[in-house]
Amino acid sequence: MTSKYKSFEYxxxxxxxAIIGASNNPDKVGxxxxxxxxxxxxxxxxYPVNINVEKGGKIIGIDAxxxxxxxxxxxxxxxxxxxxxxxxxxxxxCGLAKVKTTIIVSGGFAEVGEINLQESLLKISNKHNFxxxxxxxxxxxxxxxxxxxxxxxxxxxxRPRIGGxxxxxxxxxxxxxxxxxxxxxxxxxAKFISYGNAIDIDEVDILExxxxxxxxxxxxxxxxxxxxxxEFMKAAKSTSIKKPIIVIKGGTTNAGAxxxxxxxxxxxxxxxxxxxxxxxTGIIKADSLDDILDFAKIFETQPLLKGxxxxxxxxxxxxxxxxxxSIYNNGLIxxxxxxxxxxxxxxxxxxxxxxxLPLDMAGDANDKRFNDALNIISNDPNVDAIMAVALFxxxxxxxxxxxxxxxxxxxMKKPMVxxxxxxxxxxxxxxxxxxxxxxxxxxxxxxxxALAALLNYYEYKSKNEGKPARIxx
Amino acid sequence: MTSKYKSFEYxxxxxxxAIIGASNNPDKVGxxxxxxxxxxxxxxxxYPVNINVEKGGKIIGIDAxxxxxxxxxxxxxxxxxxxxxxxxxxxxxCGLAKVKTTIIVSGGFAEVGEINLQESLLKISNKHNFxxxxxxxxxxxxxxxxxxxxxxxxxxxxRPRIGGxxxxxxxxxxxxxxxxxxxxxxxxxAKFISYGNAIDIDEVDILExxxxxxxxxxxxxxxxxxxxxxEFMKAAKSTSIKKPIIVIKGGTTNAGAxxxxxxxxxxxxxxxxxxxxxxxTGIIKADSLDDILDFAKIFETQPLLKGxxxxxxxxxxxxxxxxxxSIYNNGLIxxxxxxxxxxxxxxxxxxxxxxxLPLDMAGDANDKRFNDALNIISNDPNVDAIMAVALFxxxxxxxxxxxxxxxxxxxMKKPMVxxxxxxxxxxxxxxxxxxxxxxxxxxxxxxxxALAALLNYYEYKSKNEGKPARIxx
Numbered sequence: 002m003t004s005k006y007k008s009f010e011y012x013x014x015x016x017x018x019a020i021i022g023a024s025n026n027p028d029k030v031g032x033x034x035x036x037x038x039x040x041x042x043x044x045x046x047x048y049p050v051n052i053n054v055e056k057g058g059k060i061i062g063i064d065a066x067x068x069x070x071x072x073x074x075x076x077x078x079x080x081x082x083x084x085x086x087x088x089x090x091x092x093x094x095c096g097l098a099k100v101k102t103t104i105i106v107s108g109g110f111a112e113v114g115e116i117n118l119q120e121s122l123l124k125i126s127n128k129h130n131f132x133x134x135x136x137x138x139x140x141x142x143x144x145x146x147x148x149x150x151x152x153x154x155x156x157x158x159x160r161p162r163i164g165g166x167x168x169x170x171x172x173x174x175x176x177x178x179x180x181x182x183x184x185x186x187x188x189x190x191a192k193f194i195s196y197g198n199a200i201d202i203d204e205v206d207i208l209e210x211x212x213x214x215x216x217x218x219x220x221x222x223x224x225x226x227x228x229x230x231x232e233f234m235k236a237a238k239s240t241s242i243k244k245p246i247i248v249i250k251g252g253t254t255n256a257g258a259x260x261x262x263x264x265x266x267x268x269x270x271x272x273x274x275x276x277x278x279x280x281x282t283g284i285i286k287a288d289s290l291d292d293i294l295d296f297a298k299i300f301e302t303q304p305l306l307k308g309x310x311x312x313x314x315x316x317x318x319x320x321x322x323x324x325x326x327s328i329y330n331n332g333l334i335x336x337x338x339x340x341x342x343x344x345x346x347x348x349x350x351x352x353x354x355x356x357x358l359p360l361d362m363a364g365d366a367n368d369k370r371f372n373d374a375l376n377i378i379s380n381d382p383n384v385d386a387i388m389a390v391a392l393f394x395x396x397x398x399x400x401x402x403x404x405x406x407x408x409x410x411x412x413m414k415k416p417m418v419x420x421x422x423x424x425x426x427x428x429x430x431x432x433x434x435x436x437x438x439x440x441x442x443x444x445x446x447x448x449x450x451a452l453a454a455l456l457n458y459y460e461y462k463s464k465n466e467g468k469p470a471r472i473x474x
Numbered sequence: 475m476t477s478k479y480k481s482f483e484y485x486x487x488x489x490x491x492a493i494i495g496a497s498n499n500p501d502k503v504g505x506x507x508x509x510x511x512x513x514x515x516x517x518x519x520x521y522p523v524n525i526n527v528e529k530g531g532k533i534i535g536i537d538a539x540x541x542x543x544x545x546x547x548x549x550x551x552x553x554x555x556x557x558x559x560x561x562x563x564x565x566x567x568c569g570l571a572k573v574k575t576t577i578i579v580s581g582g583f584a585e586v587g588e589i590n591l592q593e594s595l596l597k598i599s600n601k602h603n604f605x606x607x608x609x610x611x612x613x614x615x616x617x618x619x620x621x622x623x624x625x626x627x628x629x630x631x632x633r634p635r636i637g638g639x640x641x642x643x644x645x646x647x648x649x650x651x652x653x654x655x656x657x658x659x660x661x662x663x664a665k666f667i668s669y670g671n672a673i674d675i676d677e678v679d680i681l682e683x684x685x686x687x688x689x690x691x692x693x694x695x696x697x698x699x700x701x702x703x704x705e706f707m708k709a710a711k712s713t714s715i716k717k718p719i720i721v722i723k724g725g726t727t728n729a730g731a732x733x734x735x736x737x738x739x740x741x742x743x744x745x746x747x748x749x750x751x752x753x754x755t756g757i758i759k760a761d762s763l764d765d766i767l768d769f770a771k772i773f774e775t776q777p778l779l780k781g782x783x784x785x786x787x788x789x790x791x792x793x794x795x796x797x798x799x800s801i802y803n804n805g806l807i808x809x810x811x812x813x814x815x816x817x818x819x820x821x822x823x824x825x826x827x828x829x830x831l832p833l834d835m836a837g838d839a840n841d842k843r844f845n846d847a848l849n850i851i852s853n854d855p856n857v858d859a860i861m862a863v864a865l866f867x868x869x870x871x872x873x874x875x876x877x878x879x880x881x882x883x884x885x886m887k888k889p890m891v892x893x894x895x896x897x898x899x900x901x902x903x904x905x906x907x908x909x910x911x912x913x914x915x916x917x918x919x920x921x922x923x924a925l926a927a928l929l930n931y932y933e934y935k936s937k938n939e940g941k942p943a944r945i946x947x
Contacts, residue, residue: 172792319645
């Protein structure tokens with residue numbers, strides 16, 4: 002275990018946290034951070050620190066301190082939210098107080114040209130032997146240990162439930178929007194790490210930590226630029242054979258790269274170079290924020306896809322047609338069902354249902370019909386995955402259909418995705434299914450892209466484990 | 475005006491409707507249709523018809539009839555929801571009763587191999603000189619006249635508000651899912667037409683009607699196959715110069731085409747042929763259900779995009795980077811702001827804000843900063859459109875920022891799109907903005923695709939009006 006690993010442990014499971022820049026003024030970042038620690042139910046010791054506090058003063062009802070040096074207990078983590086020019090002095094005090102690790106939320110460093118000021122920080126932390134996350138970042142979130150350094154009010158951004166997806170973002174903005182979206186999708190968070198200007202802890206350290214973190218099943222990453230290219234490749238290779246890494250790269254165009262440089266002083270590098278690295282290291286490339294969410298939820302909940310053969314069942318013909326197009330457009334195929342399955346389906350489905358894929362069970366399909374189809378097709382040896390189109394607008398579809406999809410989706414050893422476009426009634430059923438670990442998509446195209454990502458990762462993983470997959474075609 | 479046009483008028487504004495197959499049994503399609511006419515507040519005369527009704531009997535509290543021939547008043551529209559084999563007899567009675575037009579909701583015709591049965595229908599309607607929509611369809615919806623023949627319960631599918639988008643779908647399933655999504659997006663519906671097997675009224679008739687319909691500003695279409703190719707091209711050409719036609723084509727792959735044939739007995743044709751037709755006729759091609767919604771809402775609310783130059787403003791750096799990538803990936807560009815704008819922005823923005831595009835106004839940007847930026851940039855002659863990234867997770871963003879976006883988005887003569895990824899708090903602001911006519915997207919990529927569609931349509935339209943656009947580059 003590296004010392005950086007320990008730093009992460011102190012950030013994610015601190016016994017004591019000092020918030021430097023804490024305030025009673027609700028407009029101040031330090032106020033929001035302190036309030037959030039209280040709101041999410043952090044159970045360790047919390048020490049608000051503010052230079053202006055009077056002796057015996059309180060911040061949000063908690064005993065507050067003028068300086069971290071006034072605190073007599075050990076401090077695992079100092080969260081620093083003070084103006085940039087004061088940060089070096091604060092860091093020096095953190096060193097004297099022997100804090101284990103720091104998160105510098107404050108901006109105003111290299112991203113606005115203050116390169117010398119930024120470089121001075123690392124000298125201080127190296128001298129005192131502690132680590133820095135940031136500056137110019139949101140810090141970390143761990144729903145399990147209830148650590149939450151985000152300076153974003155809980156009413157503005159929903160907090161995700163506990164789960165298996167860890168998310169690291171160079172950008173706080175991308176970080177907070179995606180967190181908010183994660184909270185409203187049906188999957189949960191292991192760790193969130195916003196690392197901003199990355200003067201000390203960087204992508205490589207984060208990958209090395211998440212590789213070892215047992216709560217992390219899937220890693221998603223927003224990256225603008227990577228400084229330690231070789232080490233990143235090594236860490237990505239080593240990690241991606243164990244857990245999928247999904248990356249969205251900011252600055253893939255020349256103009257975007259320019260914007261990235263202004264943003265986090267990152268050198269975005271050529272996109273072709275990144276694409277080559279992604280390919281070599283098994284990193285799964287996301288082309289949009291939609292991809293990030295769509296891929297993360299299938300990887301968190303579903304077994305890997307071990308072949309191209311996707312069986313589509315549907316209670317709406319037209320969406321079945323679009324679903325069929327979508328699997329072929331994403332390099333997947335529609336198999337011929339086994340004879341046994343065909344016979345069983347013919348016996349159980351009404352005469353108007355044509356026994357072939359896509360299986361159009363008609364607009365009046367109810368849970369009985371879904372049950373029979375799922376039971377038969379999930380056992381068909383010709384099928385590698387099921388895409389179930391469940392349109393909840395139809396007369397026969399209700400929560401019993403959702404229950405049937407949950408039952409067979411959980412039982413079967415192959416991936417299942419559900420496609421349910423719609424409004425409020427559909428949303429209720431989507432939430433039901435997703436909270437039971439069944440990924441639901443608003444369009445066949447997005448479900449098919451996610452299945453393809455699952456298959457590509459399986460192929461990479463098997464090849465690099467020395468047992469190349471033999472994909473049935 | 476053709477007689478088909480009159481048929482649509484009778485469907486959309488009937489003074490009297492007979493529902494044949496109406497029932498007190500809530501599981502029956504005829505029950506749901508009758509109930510929906512009541513639920514949505516149809517103000518004309520409603521006549522439930524059922525062969526099993528006793529003299530003086532009622533259906534859902536309304537006087538019911540054994541046969542349409544027992545009704546003494548004129549009937550503008552007969553909605554038929556009885557088993558397929560009874561339909562010819564019912565149609566014959568409709569003819570004798572001199573109904574103006576019919577919608578056959580019932581399935582069980584060519585799509586299940588009953589070709590002769592299907593062909594018998596047209597003979598009857600031709601003899602009696604009325605038209606047929608369907609069979610195997612959902613019929614029509616017009617939120618303005620409160621006509622709603624959908625056999626889908628109102629609690630399962632949200633009904634869109636009144637608006638300018640008309641939607642025609644060969645598939646009932648695609649139709650109902652998209653309607654449900656439309657209702658949950660911020661735009662409204664003019665007419666919905668589900669036309670199923672299209673034995674009489676087809677794509678060509680629908681286009682000719684919607685071309686003339688004053689309530690229709692934008693047309694969206696789900697098509698599996700077109701029977702009258704030449705006439706369709708002619709109608710599409712004539713219509714698309716007046717209003718945009720957005721088409722999603724089912725059966726673009728061989729397997730999808732096979733599925734389409736089983737579904738509505740359509741011959742999907744080669745996708746290349748369709749793509750050529752789309753290009754020649756100015757039809758805007760949607761690649762997914764997401765595209766359909768994303769394109770429809772920008773066309774309904776925004777002026778056409780008359781150049782490639784998109785100015786991005788953002789309160790989050792990383793999403794600004796992704797937004798920049800997205801416009802270049804969609805053939806758009808980022809201009810240099812005019813010197814006057816730069817000067818004005820430098821005076822109004824705090825020093826940490828870099829005065830260039832994308833304009834990153836920083837995470838603490840409030841309505842004041844949005845106001846100033848929007849005011850200056852919307853008047854910049856170098857800018858053809860604005861993409862405003864408004865992240866409502868940030869401390870400074872609240873409903874005053876949404877109000878600012880609404881104010882300038884409504885005022886300016888150029889298109890504006892907003893990008894706001896997020897959860898519940900964001901959703902509330904999205905709804906606010908969309909109900910005021912500002913299209914909001916969950917990712918920059920989707921917003922950029924919509925802008926590109928707006929520009930492509932403008933280029934087609936200007937070329938075909940004999941005044942080719944000179945797009946500034």
